[in-house]
Amino acid sequence: MIKLDNVTKIFGRGKDSLTALDHVSMNVEEGSYLGLSGRSGSGKTTLLNVISGLERATAGNINVDGINVQSATDGRLAAFRNKTIGFVFQSFHLNDWETALENTVLPLLLTRTSRSEREKLAADVLNRLGLSDKIDSRVGTLSTGQCQRVALARALVTKPKILLADEPTANIDSEAENEALNIIDELHAGGMTIVLVSHDPKVLERVPRTITIEKGRIVKY
Amino acid sequence: MRITNLTGISFKSISRHLGQTLVLAGGISVGVASLIFLFSLLTGVEDTVRKRIIEPFPETHIRVERSLDERKSKLFNIDEKLIRRMRKRPEVLAVHPRMKPDFPCEIAVRIPPKFYWVKYPEQSLPINIYGIEPAELGNASDSLRRIFENYNPDNKRLRVPFVINEEFYLTLEKGVIPEHFPFLMKKDFGFFSTIKKLALKKGSLREEFMSWPFRADLGASMEGAEAKAKIEMKLVGFSRKVPVIGVSVPAKALYKWYEYYHKRKNRPVAYYNAVIVAKDPTEVGTLVKELSAAYHITSGKEVAEKVTMFFRVVQMGVTLVGLIILILSGVGIFLGLTINVMVQASRIAILRAVGARRWDIGFVYVFEAAFIGLIGGIAGVFLSYLAMWIADSFAVARLPDFPLKPETFFITPWWYLVCAIVFGIAIAIAAGLPPALRAARVNVARVLR
Known part of the structure; x- marks a missing residue:
């Protein structure tokens, strides 16, 4: 499903350059659940970004679900992110002045889905994540755990094949963390490919397979 | 569908910053209103001048008089010989002596x-x-x-x-x-x-x-x-x-x-002045050249050319002033949208992360600019009519009445309004392009870290 071959990412040029990924090669099978661990600045988030095409690798090949991410056009990558990838971020990046439904529906605005269909799909996902009573609530009024679930709903609303979660539990309490991880477990059980970045050993304990990155290199596979 | 949804995203941004949008549209409306006001005033004055000076004196007409000093010394100073001579000329259609x-x-x-x-x-x-x-x-x-x-x-x-x-x-x-x-x-x-x-x-x-x-x-x-x-x-x-x-x-x-x-x-064997009518405007030059040695000549063509030249120069000045005002409004839009892009970097990055192309992001901001231009343009039309009404009312109440005073100082053809609105939108889009490009180039990975 995800295949990286000798991927290198260097930020900057000359003396000030920083190698974030250094000849990384890995293979993630379809339906697998992979954890990425490592210290801050080790290259975990950069790895997620090059997988999703948000950043271009300096060298190497990246193939995700049959798409060559390195050579794909902006339009192709955008469609790929919309249909194949679901993103969950550490700090949610939700629009506080919008409702849970309006936030969730955002990826569908970039598709040819009708308004009624969009709202139905978004409401279904929010219901599934236990937010049926918060659909029309402004995100600014929700707890951090609920916000994380809204962020998850936004990532899942297009029914992606892959979920990329970057420190999804870093900003929430333990109860909410448990809820979020349970949801991710369910998604994995449903056949979704999941790549989860965390530096929390408790979180990584629940992940079947974990890769450790240090200074841009895979040190434990 | 996609375009409709993108415009929906734009409208959300506009409604989120409604006050700022109205201020920016206000800037455009002042520019548009200035353009309409100035051009309508110019057209109104030009129309009055044309109706009252040029039309009664077409470009085939030449008025022949003695110089001002000579006119003071003698009342009848265009003699019969000139009238007869001119009437024999093949290029002359008619000669009207005035007594x-x-x-x-x-x-x-x-x-x-x-x-x-x-x-x-x-x-x-x-x-x-x-x-x-x-x-x-x-x-x-x-x-x-x-x-x-x-x-x-x-x-x-x-x-x-x-x-x-x-x-x-x-x-x-x-x-x-x-x-x-x-x-x-x-x-x-x-x-x-x-x-x-x-x-x-x-x-x-x-x-x-x-x-x-x-x-x-x-x-x-x-x-x-x-x-x-x-x-x-x-x-x-x-x-x-x-x-x-x-x-x-x-x-x-x-x-x-x-x-x-x-x-x-x-x-009487002499006249106060005479109007010579040429058969064709192209003949006027020859006649003027011949007569100007002995007489003071005013030709319709010359008057028309001078008036036209005058109004074209003023028109250029007016256009320049209007455009400067519009460009200043455009600078406002540029600054406003640039701030929006900076403030909304996270929203832009999320849009990119969930599947928006660079083009989509650019479109959202260009549409926002165009919408500001449209609202400003429409408001500018109303503002210009208000300004023209006030100016006309002021002219009626305050300006002393004088013969030939026009009913209104403004003439506004419908296409002035269309052009002014289009100009407003064009300036807004031009001003919105740099922020739109900036938005399209937001470093998604850096913003979402």
Whole structure:
């Protein structure tokens, strides 16, 4: 499903350059659940970004679900992110002045889905994540755990094949963390490919397979 | 569907920053309103000038006069020889000499039941009598020209027809003459005061005016000399082709009066000025070159060219001023949207992360700019109409009335409004492009870290 071959990412040029990924090669099978661990600045988030095409690798090949991410056009990558990838971020990046439904529906605005269909799909996902009573609530009024679930709903609303979660539990309490991880477990059980970045050993304990990155290199596979 | 959804995203951003949007649109509206106001004013003034200066004096016409100094020393100074010579020229269509009587000649009018002498013991009246050829009435109504052409000065039963300038009549109708010429009202100057009263009372003087009896008193002077003869006059119409101040009678009438007054058969052999009509505007240059050595020449073509040149220069200036105002408004939009892009970097990055192309992000911001331009443009149209209404109201209330004062100083063709709105939108889009490009190039990975 995800295949990286000798991927290198260097930020900057000359003396000030920083190698974030250094000849990384890995293979993630379809339906697998992979954890990425490592210290801050080790290259975990950069790895997620090059997988999703948000950043271009300096060298190497990246193939995700049959798409060559390195050579794909902006339009192709955008469609790929919309249909194949679901993103969950550490700090949610939700629009506080919008409702849970309006936030969730955002990826569908970039598709040819009708308004009624969009709202139905978004409401279904929010219901599934236990937010049926918060659909029309402004995100600014929700707890951090609920916000994380809204962020998850936004990532899942297009029914992606892959979920990329970057420190999804870093900003929430333990109860909410448990809820979020349970949801991710369910998604994995449903056949979704999941790549989860965390530096929390408790979180990584629940992940079947974990890769450790240090200074841009895979040190434990 | 996708475009509709992207415009929906734009509208959300607009509603989120409604106050800022209105301020930015306000800037554009001022620019658009300025453009419409200035162009409408220019068009209104140009239209007035064209109707009152250029149209009565087409580009095939050349007015021949002596220089100002020579005119002071002699009343009749365009001689018969020039008229005859010009009439023989193949490129000349017609020659219209214009005369003035060289003897006292006053007009009296009876406004029933009172009879007014249009004379004043202490003041000389600015009423001249001109003799004109019927052809000089140009495009005046056929019936008016027929009366002039068929006038027979030997037929005592036919009263002498005369015309007055249409514009001058309109100022009479508005009753503004007394205010503009207060010296006429120092004493009981019944004619104008009665006209003003009638104008205020009836609204239109035309029919009333045409029915009044007029009389020319030949030999009567402002200083009190008795008239040698009284000739019944008949106002037959109004024309823009005759001098503004004064009355115009057929040239034949003046010849007759001259014979009567001077007791001589030979009519005047020289004229006050002459209008030479060329067959084609291209012939005007040759004639002007030939005549300008001895005479002061005013050609319709030259006047038209000067007026056109003047208005084109002013138009360029006005365009420049309007564009500067619009560009300043555009700078406002640029700054406003740039701040929006910086503030909304996270939202832009999320959109990119969930599947928006760079083009989509650019479109969202360009559409927002265009919408601001559209709202500003429409508001600018209303603002310009308000400004024009205020300016016209101010002109009516504060500017002194004067002859030929237009009803409105503004003419606004519909396409001015369309162009101004399009300009507003174009400037807004141009100003919105750099922030839109900046938004499209947001470093998603860095923002979402």
